[in-house]
Amino acid sequence: MGLTIDKILVILVIAMFVLGPQRLPIYAKKFGELVRSVKRMADGAKDRLRDEMGPEFDDVDWRQLDPRQYDPRRIIRDALLEDEREARDKSRRSDMADAEARRRIRPDPEEGSAGTLHFDEEAT
Numbered sequence: 001m002g003l004t005i006d007k008i009l010v011i012l013v014i015a016m017f018v019l020g021p022q023r024l025p026i027y028a029k030k031f032g033e034l035v036r037s038v039k040r041m042a043d044g045a046k047d048r049l050r051d052e053m054g055p056e057f058d059d060v061d062w063r064q065l066d067p068r069q070y071d072p073r074r075i076i077r078d079a080l081l082e083d084e085r086e087a088r089d090k091s092r093r094s095d096m097a098d099a100e101a102r103r104r105i106r107p108d109p110e111e112g113s114a115g116t117l118h119f120d121e122e123a124t
Contacts, residue, residue, distance in 0.1 A: 019027055050057045063069075 015027070016024055053060075
């Protein structure tokens, strides 16, 4: 969450002024209980998921499913590039098919000058 010691100290000082010295220990205790209960709930959910998934639970790459790694700009850029890539690949495939068709239709050089290349041997 990006909490550093400096930020925690600032939060504690603000809490001391807002809550006062009499209520601060009570709220600190309640906050500790809240953190412990959230941790228990998370562990319970993890255990239940492990029970329901069985051995497949260990095969899942959980870091890949972390929502913090998703950048909306990257998702849009990849989607746009994927469309361009598909269009480029389709164009290349059609160009290759056209070139292959032209190679197959090449006329016989003995039938005339159509399809044969003439070079000027004296040209430099």
